[in-house]
Structures are given as structure tokens and as C-alpha cells.
Amino acid sequence: MGGTNTDIGLVSENGNIIQRRTIPTNAYTELEPYVRDMMREVEDMVKEQTTIDGIAVQLDGIGIGAPNGNYYTGCVDNAPNLTIKGVLDFGKEIHRYRDLPVVLSNDANAAAYGEYIYGGAQGLKHFIMFTLGTGVGSGIVIDGKLVHGSTGGAGELGHNILIPHGRKCSCGREGCLETYTSARGIVQTYLELRRENPDQERMLKEVPDAEISSKLIGEAAHQGDPVALRTWEIVGDQLGLAMANSVTFSAPEAIFLMGGPTLVGEPLLRPLRAAFEKYLLNIYQGSCQIRMSELKSNEVAILGAAALIKMPRE
Amino acid sequence: MGGTNTDIGLVSENGNIIQRRTIPTNAYTELEPYVRDMMREVEDMVKEQTTIDGIAVQLDGIGIGAPNGNYYTGCVDNAPNLTIKGVLDFGKEIHRYRDLPVVLSNDANAAAYGEYIYGGAQGLKHFIMFTLGTGVGSGIVIDGKLVHGSTGGAGELGHNILIPHGRKCSCGREGCLETYTSARGIVQTYLELRRENPDQERMLKEVPDAEISSKLIGEAAHQGDPVALRTWEIVGDQLGLAMANSVTFSAPEAIFLMGGPTLVGEPLLRPLRAAFEKYLLNIYQGSCQIRMSELKSNEVAILGAAALIKMPRE
Numbered sequence: 140m141g142g143t144n145t146d147i148g149l150v151s152e153n154g155n156i157i158q159r160r161t162i163p164t165n166a167y168t169e170l171e172p173y174v175r176d177m178m179r180e181v182e183d184m185v186k187e188q189t190t191i192d193g194i195a196v197q198l199d200g201i202g203i204g205a206p207n208g209n210y211y212t213g214c215v216d217n218a219p220n221l222t223i224k225g226v227l228d229f230g231k232e233i234h235r236y237r238d239l240p241v242v243l244s245n246d247a248n249a250a251a252y253g254e255y256i257y258g259g260a261q262g263l264k265h266f267i268m269f270t271l272g273t274g275v276g277s278g279i280v281i282d283g284k285l286v287h288g289s290t291g292g293a294g295e296l297g298h299n300i301l302i303p304h305g306r307k308c309s310c311g312r313e314g315c316l317e318t319y320t321s322a323r324g325i326v327q328t329y330l331e332l333r334r335e336n337p338d339q340e341r342m343l344k345e346v347p348d349a350e351i352s353s354k355l356i357g358e359a360a361h362q363g364d365p366v367a368l369r370t371w372e373i374v375g376d377q378l379g380l381a382m383a384n385s386v387t388f389s390a391p392e393a394i395f396l397m398g399g400p401t402l403v404g405e406p407l408l409r410p411l412r413a414a415f416e417k418y419l420l421n422i423y424q425g426s427c428q429i430r431m432s433e434l435k436s437n438e439v440a441i442l443g444a445a446a447l448i449k450m451p452r453e
Numbered sequence: 454m455g456g457t458n459t460d461i462g463l464v465s466e467n468g469n470i471i472q473r474r475t476i477p478t479n480a481y482t483e484l485e486p487y488v489r490d491m492m493r494e495v496e497d498m499v500k501e502q503t504t505i506d507g508i509a510v511q512l513d514g515i516g517i518g519a520p521n522g523n524y525y526t527g528c529v530d531n532a533p534n535l536t537i538k539g540v541l542d543f544g545k546e547i548h549r550y551r552d553l554p555v556v557l558s559n560d561a562n563a564a565a566y567g568e569y570i571y572g573g574a575q576g577l578k579h580f581i582m583f584t585l586g587t588g589v590g591s592g593i594v595i596d597g598k599l600v601h602g603s604t605g606g607a608g609e610l611g612h613n614i615l616i617p618h619g620r621k622c623s624c625g626r627e628g629c630l631e632t633y634t635s636a637r638g639i640v641q642t643y644l645e646l647r648r649e650n651p652d653q654e655r656m657l658k659e660v661p662d663a664e665i666s667s668k669l670i671g672e673a674a675h676q677g678d679p680v681a682l683r684t685w686e687i688v689g690d691q692l693g694l695a696m697a698n699s700v701t702f703s704a705p706e707a708i709f710l711m712g713g714p715t716l717v718g719e720p721l722l723r724p725l726r727a728a729f730e731k732y733l734l735n736i737y738q739g740s741c742q743i744r745m746s747e748l749k750s751n752e753v754a755i756l757g758a759a760a761l762i763k764m765p766r767e
Contacts, residue, residue, distance in 0.1 A: 207736075264603065265602055265603040279702065279703075281595060281600055281602070282598070284596070286595055286702075286703055287704070288579055288595070288703045288704025288705065289578065289579040289704050289705060289706040289740060289741075290704045290736070290737065290740045291704075292704050292736050292737065293701075293702065293703050293704035294701075294702070295701040295734060295736070296701055296702065298701050298734045299698045299701045299702075300694060300697070300698055300732060301617070302617060303615070303616060303694060310734055310735060311735065312732065312734070380614060380617060383614070384613045384614055385702070387607075387608075387609040387610055387612050387613045388593065388600075388607065388608070388610065388613075388699070388702050388703075389593075389600055389602045389607050389702075390601070390602025390603050390604045390605075390606050390607035391602065391603060392603040418614060418626065420609060420612045420624055420626070421624060421625065422521075422604070422606050422609070423604065423606065426603060426604045427603075
């Protein structure tokens, strides 16, 4: 469930997306019609796909990854970027249509669990996922269990304060990791650098400030633009520091990375890995790898949500 | 097990220290004679205390809190501040004398678990312990389980980099929390302030730099010394930031605080609580308390070690 669209998928036991649909989240202001239409798509998928590999389709449950999704309550709590306002009790609404387990978590936690069940984190016990996009999200797995914390809202490393009294964040505080390594933060760094070094800019010289995107900065870096390359160096250093700090918490075996800005690859990963080594406490050297998510970017949302159904319930 | 002394205690089921002994850690350079003398004290305590509340004493196990103690291997791994060098396999040595469960962890983790079993964290499921002393240690409990991580070395928040490119740390990096809020870090802040404001110093004016201690700075603060008060304000702000950052990881119900420098009380706690509120992400407001350890400072080491025996083993 994103602010603009909701991706809905029918996922097989082994993690194949068999059917998928999309409905426009921002066309709704009430939960009831939204869930009604969502469940209509679900029933439609099940009707179209009566068997998988010759076996009759039987739904095990419905998993939902949503902004401000709370695992404990099964509700979405006042997500600022949704047009459906308030505390949204998905379990209650969905149970009007189907008597199935409904498991809900925030989108980054779901993405981490998707990596664990279907992606590169299979078999690991301790890892952290950082998702870079409009914001920076994270999900943490310790001893094979997703960390929800006492409130259901654990794993918000995008709002770890990286630089005290640093950039103003949308959360009202200053210096959060998100202000530096989200798509918007990366653009801000580029804009700062272009102002300081007007003579060094090459590829994006003619592009006005308002049209600069992390994607363009990525392309410019691959063409050798020094301002773009310097941008990724700075972002890699900042993200590497944040990752090294997170290791002091749970000593994970791996830290995974996903999301649009990470698709740039080496211009980010090279300085990121160097910074991670530099900032990592000696006792952890060699114990933790930085890895890219192995899930396809257009499948993460659905596979993450589906994976939640695999979570052992107490 | 400290660098100078080893405290050994016989602890009853309900957390009373029935007998206690001390041996000088730094008198040993080999594990064998050290464990021999340790076990001699253990046997001596059991001989003196044959019954507790009329019930015959029977040892359930031996818990050890030690610097660089590794829960998974049961070894102390090259602790820089011990005179006994190398990788020390306590389980193997102790089993020469007694066939008992031996559980070992690092000292801060043991302190956290002691708080959980015998102190103020009883009944909580998610909390973090910060121990302030020569260094800054931490122990993390999530879902009622101590976090060991993939290496056994999780929970080193004293080496979370709080201020990028900040003070030089003994670990070789810069800006670690420990360089600001350990006893030594607090003294350094005081010394910096006294140099900048020579006219404002009152109580400790005549005390040379080398004799300033966090204890003296605490006493001066209680007498209204402005430089001392300002020192605790800065330390409280730094520690509050570190604590607020740790909440984004595991969303704990409480953060506990223990150790010599924390005994100063309000001059530290007032700015600490204010900073914690200020730096805490809005979604966590009101969900996490800052609390002082409820274990006596001279009992923490023994009770923490004893608590390790209560840990569910897999």
C-alpha cells in the first residue's frame, strides 16, 4: 500500500507472483470502499487462477505492507501520506469478506521480511535492511525474527540522527539519516555542490534545479561527471557511517540495501563500502557484508507483504 | 571479572547475594591458576553456606560477566584491559572442577540481564541498558531476550559514532559516544570548559587538571558551580541524543542507566530527560521511559553474572 497506488498480488508458496493487480490508493478517502475494492481484486485473482502447478489455490492469509503499519494492532496509524485518514483497522474490514489471517506491518519491515523469506537473506539469522526512496526506511531481523519493539514501530533508522544539528527533516528534527540519503537528500547534496563548484559541472549543467533527480545524478556519475561522482561519494560516506553504527546494535551478518537511488550501483557502493570499513568498530571487522537486495524492485512490495504470512505467530 | 578485581558471589534463587569473595584479577597472567583460585573460593562459599532458608545449597550453574566475553563461544576474546592474554575458554577450565552449566557474556550485557531478572526491568520485554564508567557499555533486551547478534558482540552502543569526526576514541575511530559520556569524556568536557571560562569556575578552581574526576564534577554541580553544571548539561544532551537514536532501533519501553557518573543524579538527569524528549522521533513520544538501575552498584557485577544462568538455552 503506497500513497499513490496499491499493488495486490497472488503469491505462491515458493514466492512466485502468479497474478497481480493495482488500485489507486489516492482515489479513496475511506477505508470501507478501499478494502471492498481491494477484496474484489483478490477474489478476481483467485477466480482467474484456480490452480497453481495443478494444485487448487487456497489462500493462507493476507499480508499488508503499509506506511505506519503497526504489526501489533493490525492498523495503519495516521499515515501522513495517505488520503485515507485516521487509524485504519484492516483486519476488521477484511474479515467482513474472508475469515483469514491478516498480518500487517510497515513497508520497510515487510521488505526486510520479504528478503528473508524469498530473497538474499534466506538462511541468515541477523540482518538489517535499508530502503532508500522518497524517505529512508529500515527493517531489522534478529535471531530470525523481525523486530517490532514495544510499540510495533521499531526499525526507523532513517530517523536516526546522523549529524547533530544537521539538515532540517520533515519529522521536525534535524540531521536525520533520511535528510542525507533519501532521493530528496541526494538531490539536495547535488544542488549544494553545483552551487559551490559551478565550473566543475558537466552533464547536468543545463538542467534546472527543480528537475534534478537522483536518477539523473546516477546517469551523470556513470558518464564521469565530477559533481555527480562527488555527490555519491558523500552519500556513500554518510550511509556507510549509519550502517556501521547500526552494527553496534545487533551485530548482523549482513546489511541489505534496496530502492531507486541504490540502482546507481558502483558510484554509490564503492564509497559506501569504503566508509563502512572505515567507521566499523574493530571487533566487527569482517563479520558483516553489505549486499544489494535480491528481490526485483517491482516485486518487493508484494513479496514483502506476502512474506508476513510466514511469520511465526505467538 | 574486572581488570583489577574479580567479584565472586553465591546468589540465591531470588537474587540475594549470600556469600561473596574477591580475588585480584591482575595478579594472574594465565587462565589455569586464575580459574583454580576462583573455583577454590566457590567451593569455600558452598562449604560455609550449606543451606539457604533451610534448603541445601545446590549450584545451578556459574555465570560470568567479563570484558569481551562472548556468549556463543563461552570465551573471553583478547580483552585489552586484562593481564591474562589471549582467548580464554572458561567453560573448559571450570569443567575440570565442576560439571555445571557455565554461561558467559560481556559485562554490560550481564548487567542488563541482571536488571531484567533481579532489578527494575522485571516484567519488561524491550529495554536497553547504558552503563557509564571508564568506558560506556550497553546491553539490549528485545522480546525478553538478550541480543547477542551474529558474533556474540552485539550491544556496543558506547562505540556508536555520535559526532562524526569528533573526539578521538581509544578504539581508533572518532566521535564515539564513549568519548563524551564515559568518566574520562566527562572530565575532558569539564577541562575544555574551564579553559574557555576561567573566570566562571568556583569549586574546583584549585584542583589541577590531572585530579579532576567525574565524582568531583558531580559534587561541584550540587554546590552550584556553573562550569560543573554546564558540563552535565552537555553530557546529558549527548547521552539523550544517543538514547533517542537507540529508540529508532528497537522501540524499547525503557532505557536504564547505571554506573559511577550517573550517581550524580539530577544535574545529569534533568538535561538528559530534556534532550531525550527533544531528540525523540514523534512516533515514540511517551512510549519510552528513562530510568535508573534498581540494582545496588556493588551488587550489579555479581547479580548480572548470576542472572545469565536464568537465560533460556536453545
